[in-house]
Every structure is written in C-alpha cells, then in structure tokens.
Amino acid sequence: MRKRIAVFASGFGSNLQAIMDFAGKEDLGGEISLVFSNKGNSLALKRARENQVKTACLDPSGFTNRVEFDRAILELLKSEKIDLVVLAGYMLLLSPVLVEYYSNRIINIHPALLPSFKGTHGMKDAFNYGVKVSGVTVHFVDSELDSGPIILQEAVNIKENDSLEDFEKRIHAVEHRIYPRAVQLFCHEKLRIEGRKVRILV
Ligand code: GRF
Numbered sequence: 001m002r003k004r005i006a007v008f009a010s011g012f013g014s015n016l017q018a019i020m021d022f023a024g025k026e027d028l029g030g031e032i033s034l035v036f037s038n039k040g041n042s043l044a045l046k047r048a049r050e051n052q053v054k055t056a057c058l059d060p061s062g063f064t065n066r067v068e069f070d071r072a073i074l075e076l077l078k079s080e081k082i083d084l085v086v087l088a089g090y091m092l093l094l095s096p097v098l099v100e101y102y103s104n105r106i107i108n109i110h111p112a113l114l115p116s117f118k119g120t121h122g123m124k125d126a127f128n129y130g131v132k133v134s135g136v137t138v139h140f141v142d143s144e145l146d147s148g149p150i151i152l153q154e155a156v157n158i159k160e161n162d163s164l165e166d167f168e169k170r171i172h173a174v175e176h177r178i179y180p181r182a183v184q185l186f187c188h189e190k191l192r193i194e195g196r197k198v199r200i201l202v
Contacts, residue, residue, distance in 0.1 A: 003030030003083040003187040008090035009037055013044025014172060015088035015109060015179050020051045022180035029187025034080050036073065038092055054080075060092065070095040077102070084186055087141065088179070091120070099143055104193055106141040107186065109179050111171045113137060113153060118146035123171055127164050133157055134167075136174045138182040140193065149198045151182050151191060 007016050020032060035048035040057045048055045056076055063069040074097060077085065085098075087108040099106065112122035114137040119125070126134035135155040140148035154174050158167055185191050185200060192199040 004033040004081050005030045005084045005086055005183065005187070006034040006036055006077055006080065006082040007032055007044075007048075007086045007088050009035065009042060009044030009088045010039050010091040011042055011044060011089050013042065013047045013089065015175055016044050017047050018176035019086065019088070019180045019183055020047070020053070022184070026180075026184070028180070028184050030084065030183070033082060034076075036076070038090075044089070066092075067095050067097055070098045074098055074101055084183070085141075086179075086183055093145065094141065096143060099141060103142075104140055107151065107182060108139055108141050108146070108148075109175055109182075110137045110139065110146050111175065113155065114139060114146055114150060122146075123168060124164060127158060127162075127167055131158060134171075136171060136178060138179060140198070149193050149196050151185070151198050151200075152178050154178055 007019065009016050016035060022028060023032060032053050035044060035053050035055045037045050037057050038060055045055050045057060058072055060066060060069045083105065085102050085106040110122055112126045113135040117126045133155050135153060137150055138152045139150045142148035156170050156174055190201045192201060
C-alpha cells in the first residue's frame with residue numbers, strides 16, 4: 001500500500017522540493033500527504049502550496065510546553081493517517097511523545113557524516129574544523145540528537161580553495177539526490193533495522 005508521508009520543514013524547503021520533484025518523475029511509493037511547519041512564513045509551506053500539497057502550521061509559542069505542542073502534531077499526523085515523517089530542515093527537537101509513537105518511522109537528513117559534527121551547524125562545524133572529507137547522512141530518528149540508525153551516507157570532499165558556500169552547494173546537491181532515494185526505499189519497505197544497522201533489501 002502506498003505510504004502517506006508528512007514532511008516537516010521550518011525554512012527554505014529545498015529538500016522538500018527535491019522529494020516533490022522526484023515524486024513527479026519516479027515511483028516514490030507514497031504520497032506527500034502533508035507538509036508541516038512551525039513557521040507560517042516559511043518558503044517550505046509556499047513550495048507545498050504551489051505543488052497542491054496540503055499544509056499545516058502550528059506555532060509552539062501558542063502551547064504551554066513542547067510536549068503539548070508535539071501532542072497536537074501527533075493528533076494531526078494520526079488524523080492524516082501518516083505512515084512516515086520526513087524531517088527536512090525542521091529546526092525543533094522532537095519530544096518523546098512523537099518519537100515513540102512514530103518509532104522507526106521518522107527520518108532525518110544531516111549535512112555531515114554522523115556521528116561526527118552533530119547539531120544544528122554540522123556542515124559549518126565540519127568546514128571550520130578543517131576536515132578534508134565530510135558529507136551527508138540520512139538516518140532514522142531516535143530519542144537522542146542525530147543518533148539513530150544510518151540509512152544512507154555519501155561523502156563530499158572539501159577542496160583546497162573551497163569557500164563555505166562552494167562546499168554548501170555540493171552538500172545540498174548530494175542531499176537532493178539521496179534524500180528522495182531514502183524515502184523511496186522506506187516506502188517500498190526496503191529498509192530493515194537490525195540493531196544500529198539498517199539493511200537495504202535488494
Ligand atoms: C539541510 O542542509 C539539511 O541537511 C538540514 O537542514 C537543511 C535544510 O535545507 N537538516 P532545506 O530547508 O531543505 O533547503
């Protein structure tokens with residue numbers, strides 16, 4: 001059965017765009033049924049509307065705490081019968097109420113080779129550290145930050161004269177190629193989690 005996908009995004013939404021574009025050309029194995037944002041003015045929401053995808057926005061400041069906020073999101077996801085949550089530049093940490101209910105059904109993309117350079121500024125941190133190779137990681141989300149089982153990874157070299165912007169462009173190009181592929185693998189039930197390892201069934 002085709003999976004119902006919710007994409008969570010707070011900002012620019014280029015990964016959302018890449019997944020929508022992929023779905024227009026290839027068999028993703030699911031529908032983007034909802035785009036959720038915590039930012040009403042995010043470009044991600046605009047992109048979703050332009051692609052006739054249903055959107056929802058909740059502002060955490062309207063809730064007593066983050067657990068209550070995530071409970072409201074969970075109700076929304078249940079009412080939309082969402083099977084997979086795709087975090088694509090969603091800048092809020094998920095509380096256990098969401099992570100536990102959607103255990104092994106939430107994925108994230110991180111612009112570094114985990115477990116190195118976790119956190120919000122992974123790409124910039126890797127660049128400033130002076131590593132010669134960094135990259136992109138797509139992983140399942142568990143209760144800790146940037147720590148769940150890894151689905152796909154791809155290395156990106158940092159070249160001698162790269163500016164941060166040069167490097168960022170190549171990171172994004174890899175993200176836009178591998179994130180839709182990871183979503184497709186999930187939707188076609190090709191991912192099996194075995195402890196910390198994710199086996200890709202061929
Ligand atoms: C990406 O670099 C992703 O790795 C990180 O947040 C950024 C989101 O970019 N988690 P966009 O909003 O998809 O353009």
